[in-house]
Amino acid sequence: MSFLELQNITKIYPNGTKAVNETSLNIENGEFVVFVGPSGCGKSTLLRMIAGLEDITNGEISLDGNVINNIDPSERDVAMVFQNYALYPHMSVFNNMAYGLKNRGISKEEINNKVNDVAKLLEIDQLLTRKPSMLSGGQRQRVAMGRAIVRNPKIFLFDEPLSNLDAKLRNQMRLEIKRLQRQMGVTSIFVTHDQTEAMTLGDRIVVINNGVVEQVGTPKEIYSKPNTKFVAEFIGSPQMNLFNCKIENGIAHIADIKINLNNSKNIEDASLGIRPDDILISDNGQHTCVANLVEYLGSDMIIYSKIGDQEFSCKLSSKINLNSGDTFKFDISYTLVHLFDNTSGSRV
Amino acid sequence: MKFKPLEILTHIILILGVLLMVLPIWFSFATSTHDNVSIMTEGMKFFLGESFTYNYNEVLNEKGGWSEEVTAARMFVNSFIMALGIATLKVIISAMSAYALVYFRFKLAVPIFWLIFITLLVPLEVRIFPSYKIVSDLGLTNTYTGLILPLVASATATFFFRQFYKTIPDELLESAKLDGANSWRFFIDFLLPLSKTMLAAMFIFMFVYGYSQYLWPLIMTTDEKYWTVVMGMKIIFTENYEGVALPRTGERFAYIILSMLPPVLVVVILQRWFIKGLIQTEK
Known part of the structure; x- marks a missing residue:
């Protein structure tokens, strides 16, 4: 049994739109998987269903052997990095990172240690007292990552976290995310519409179009042997x-x-x-x-x-x-x- | 530094505006420091007189009312309790109901919101008899609860909080959810701190609103112990002086000046928060 299993997942929104259609996928522990597809293809919806932010219309998601369909997002043990970072504007960087830990009733001392360790890892230990409004885009990105890392989750979920950065910073953060993921070995799912990010980050890539998985494979497989015309056109530049x-x-x-x-x-x-x-x-x-x-x-x-x-x-x-x-x-x-x-x- | 003609003109208009606002208050204050004889013979005063301590002491400590049981000081306390109660509860209740309307997507949220909104068309004065009936049936006449309770719902504040909450990005809520914040924690840890400015502004408005209530306390209170400042303005220092006695104009002006202080204080104290919030947007 795989670490994360999606079985025939379907999502139909109340207005009748079918965002995800009968999707099945297995993700192994420690793997870095990238969901890639054009905007509106359902990749974010799929990620949000794993996070528990969207209801699942049909199908079953299990994580580490437990079905998590009806488990509250906070108890799924997943951490998510949002596109706009979603930092808490009224809290200092330290409190942004500590908030989730506080809610779990972890002792102050332990929170201090954890936050400081992660802050050092991400080189944001100088910024702990600042508010998010005083940070640059790249620093906010790091804080958002720190907030996810500090909770030590079973899965990291990234929802297009690099799309708000300028090109140079994006490349730098991309490398950093890859390095951190290797270093910590935490299963990660990364959603993007950028094929360069998909090719460079993923151990495996899931190409999604119109709510259907077109192909799953390593970047090499996807590039050298596209299963469908859509994948052939979508991956590769020019x-x-x-x-x-x-x-x-x-x-x-x-x-x-x-x-x-x-x-x-x-x-x-x-x-x-x-x-x-x-x-x-x-x-x-x-x-x-x-x-x-x-x-x-x-x-x-x-x-x-x-x-x-x-x-x-x-x-x-x-x-x-x-x-x-x-x-x-x-x-x-x-x-x-x-x-x-x-x-x-x-x-x- | 040279002024352009337009700037001089705008400054003159502004200065005139300021004078228009300040002069009546200054006249009242100056007059409140004179004795009644000189006011009677010479009219309103522009310069300060010598009866400041006498007049203000009289106002605060003399017992007034028909049964001579209530002092102005007591009325200030009453007004303060009433305004504070109304402002605090109004802010809390409307913040919470706006939270319910925006974040809990129950079926009738929109109709309910409009229903609340419609109550703006029905101010207390229109529903004063039913309100009185209910409060008196509950045995709440001549209590602080009775003074405060019928006025604590606020469509205006609910509306403003609702509009504000709608500007808060959904991702913040989702992120908080993943961090294990339940609905209560989200309200306390996120919405309240983020709406500090709104809270301060609403509190100011509602305090002044509560403080300036006239009709409701007039109807509600038969016991002089519960009289409020605004009611007193009509009543105090007018009775017991028939025929020969001089009108106690000096004291009445002193009373008016004092009655302005609490709202002014609230504005002065809270405006720092208020303005700070306006300048640095935290979103």
Whole structure:
């Protein structure tokens, strides 16, 4: 039995919206799992149901062997870091961190020790007497984390905690969260709509769309073998190229280009996906296209082009000399393509 | 420093406004320090006189009323108890009912809120006979409870607290829930400290409201021991002097000045909190 088990979880809001639909998931002790998906996909709702902040319409959640559906949030032994930190504005940093412990009737001395230890760990021990309004965004973030850590919960829940920080701080905090999680080994669930955060933080990633889990896997699995068209498009930057095509006897027809897939499949309406950096550009490539636009990104550049009327992009080293309007030659290798059936949206 | 014409004009308007507010009070105070003969012959005074101690001593300690049982000092105590009771209970009750209306999503919360709101249209004066009947049936006439109780519900304060609570982010409540705060603790540990400013402001308004009640205590109290200051203003130092005696204008002005002090004190003491809260938003 897994540490945290979700079984056929469904959430229907009173107004009839189905936020989460028949979701099942097992999370092991110590794992760092990231829920990722576009906004409104139900990932936050799922997290809030684990926290106990939303009722569960159907299904069962069990934590450490106990069903927690009807257990009060405070007794589930979970800690949550909110998007806006939700620090208590009228309390000092110390009291913000100590409040949950006080409510559990822990002795003053022990609270002091715990808060001080965690404050040192997060390097906020100089700020303990300050009010949240006197802290910077990054410091508030640390206090919010400290408040979660000090309670020593079974699970950490992060609800897009980095989205209010500027880009530089976000990267820094991301690393820090990862480091802390490794160090403490506490099971964590992190909700985000940012695929970079998902890829870098997660031991496993759960991609959610429209209240349904599209794929669960390690970042590598998700990236290299997306189960559905949605996952293929959602993960990876720049986005994977998807060509609508007809497959006849293992040959994909995209406009006038033919790609040999080295199999004998026949699909009337398919999508052929290839990542922009998997398109092989070389002088003796089989296909020729015109670079409509070249985007220079420093070490890399992105070329926007068209096959027939379907746009696509390739990413390559900016050492190659190629300008807008130039023609280039490329190959698409069957080993690097992803095939999806357009009617079901799933991988074939 | 040079003033622009517009600034001079605005300053003149402001100064006139201040004079308009302050002069009547100053006249009353100056007059209250003169003896009755000079007031009678010379009218209102602008400069201070010599009867300050005499007049104020008379006011505080002379027994008045029809049966000569009540002093002004006693009436001040009564008024203070009444205003304090009304203000405190009004603030507590409306803070709690707003809490119920905002955070406990029971079915009829909105209709109930509007029902409370509608009572604004029915002030005490309109419902004075039913209120009197109820209070007298409960045997509460001539008690502090009777003075205070019918006035402790406040739609205005409930409304303001409700609007304030609605601005508090839900995440704060959720975070508190995860930290093990039950509904009672959330109210005490979060809502009350966060609404300090509101509490102070409401307390000031309600204190003044309670202090200036006239009709209710007039109807409620037959026993002079429970008379309040505002009632006394009409009654005290007017009777027992028929015919030849001089009107006791000096004492009456002294009484008026004294009657203004408690509300002024409440405002002065609480305004620090009030203004501090307005300047530093804690959200």
